[in-house]
Amino acid sequence: MNWVPRSLRWRLQLWYAAWLAVVLAAFSSTAYSLVRHNRWRHVDEEIERRFAALTAVLRPTVPGRPPFGPGRPDLLPPGPPKPSSPREPREPPSNPDRRLPPEVGAHPRGPHAEGSPNWLPTAALDALELNLFKTRRTESAFYYVLFGPGGNVLRSSPEAPAVSPPPTSDHFRDQVRQLDRRREHVRRLWAGFTLTVGKFADADLRELERLRWVLAAAASGVWLLGILGGAWLTGRMIRPVERIASTAQRIASGDLSARVPVTETESELGRLAATLNATFDRLCETLARQVRFTADASHELRTPVAVVLSQTESILARERSAAEYREALEACRRAARRLRHLVESLLVLARLDAGANSEERCRVRLERVVADAIELLRPLAQQHELQWELDLQPAECWANAEQLFHVAVNLLDNAIHYNRSGGTIAVRTGETDSQVVLEVADTGLGIAPDDLPHIFERFYRADKSRARMDGRAGLGLAIVDTIVRAHGGTIEVHSVPNEGSRFTVRLGRAIGWTSRADENPVNCEVVEPGCKPAAAVDNESSTSQPKGCDHENLDRRDSGVTRQQPGAMGSGEKAGL
């Protein structure tokens, strides 16, 4: 089937042409047969009229006529011939050559054929011939032939051709036949007499032939026009598909900015184009975000490595003083810590992205998790001379305790970092009918409106540079956002520049738990000392605060935090999991 065009357009075209041809053929043949039927019916009526007139003249005179009255024309098989009858092979097969019997002779001239019996109403027939059978145009003339019982011609009209004798069978009643270019009605009258009335049908046949040609030509013309119109139409219809295909091809070959031109969005293809464009947009956006993330991550990872390399290489180039060595080693330690922090943050994100940990959820007392986080960060807040405003109402949610701790620590750390010295941090937890709420508000710099939509993006930093003094990589809020969304919650930020920001986290409330189980709400078995939340604290406070909030300190406090969670280790209770 290789010859079948694969192009949708040509296949459509082909089907269309074929279907149009079928329809046109059906229409033309129907029209033709209707016209032909009408024509022959008309001819038959004419013949029948003459037949009736002849019978009326002959009836009283022909010998041996049956004893019914002359008013009975239905002694003959009644009615005009069926329309389909001309096609029927009613012609007696015994007359293929239509040769006349010898006694008929060729074209008997005049009203009185040879051996015409004297009982014939010659005068009446003459008059009739003059009226009904005389015509100037022989090609469409009517004629008749009267056969006697023996098949001999008793009388015929002057124009009559050599007519084959009727069948002699006793059962023969009547026949409508079309032979050569004539149409004839043959009917047994009575006592073996047979009358044949016919018409030369040249003109009718020519008319029908012309009609055939006209119809064929018209149908072909319409077919061609239809194909042209169809081609135009399919071309028009298929053009959007081609545009979509070429756009997709351009995108596939790397031009990610290509979009399907959309002129309207009402039609199916318009909607498809709009949908595709939206899909392309989203894909490009995702891709761009991925590229940006990779670039940012590699940048953030490369820089500390560069520090370690250049520090060690430059310090080892020659003999140095102890102070210089110490300085270089401290720089290396800072870089390594930043690397560790970054790697851990990236791992947290990667695990979140992979959808891990969702099975480790249990009922969590949010206010306790937040209290732990506050304990962890209290020394840091103290150094910034910040005041706490705490309103920790009981709030239970279904969550991963460790991840929730990340959220709290990152939000609090943010609030500390961006606060002004001597400001306050307001932390509130609580429950509504269906949600638990965590609110962290600071009195700090606030966030510029331009930056607000982006602060949850990975590696996004408001100042576009590495505010590296405290090792922030711009992942803290991204981690918060990812965790909250993974829990089906929402996070909102409200910020007024130079007045402060308020982050509001809403999570689904834990419901359907008896108060008996409430005794040890935070007790998933996930907590392992030392491999926990400090990972996600998005800063490296130790670099600027050697006292009190060293990273090791964070780790230690972490462990402390986990130990504070009742029943966390080894108790075997899993809050009904």
Add this chain to the structure above:
Amino acid sequence: MRVLVVEDEPDLLASIARALRDEGYAVDIAADGEDGLFKAESWEYDAIVLDLMLPAVDGWEILRRLRRANKTVPVLILTARDAVADRVRGLDSGADDYVTKPFDLAELLARIRALVRRHVGHARSTIEIRDMVLDLRARTVTRGGRVIPLTPREYALVEYLALHRGKVVSRTELYDHLFGEDDDTLSNLLDVHVSNIRKKLGHDAIQTRRGHGYLME
């Protein structure tokens, strides 16, 4: 030779500056783009090491403004952005070299040497003046096959004059290129260095054009 390093990572900036100073360069540093742009526009440097992602004004902008001001100072971009598109963009924006972090310090130093050398029209890393040979890589001066011990500052002075051989170099230019912003320079420090060099290399090594400057032929 005087080099400006613009880099917002303080530990990295410190180590690069230290390495360059060890090599005898006069080093200015800038921790953000604004400072970097100001210094690059204010002084004649022999080379600039430029980070791209900087606070305030980014590296692209600094490069663009420098080139628009027709400053031909060689610029080496030192960045963590390693995409080919970034390299191409960097070099096309007028940078002379592109090094990605993490880098090898030895390679960075060699590239800076090459940039400085090329900028004054020297392709080789040795300069021969009569029976005196300067090895720019080893930073030594030999005369008659014998290595002449020079202090880093003295060598830098000889190197600068040798690289601009045949041209009269003014005292201001020498100050600009031999002393960093942090160096305490006394007005007669240059004379002291020249006099010491003449003692070591011979009196004819450096000629004085009174009122114009110094010259090495």
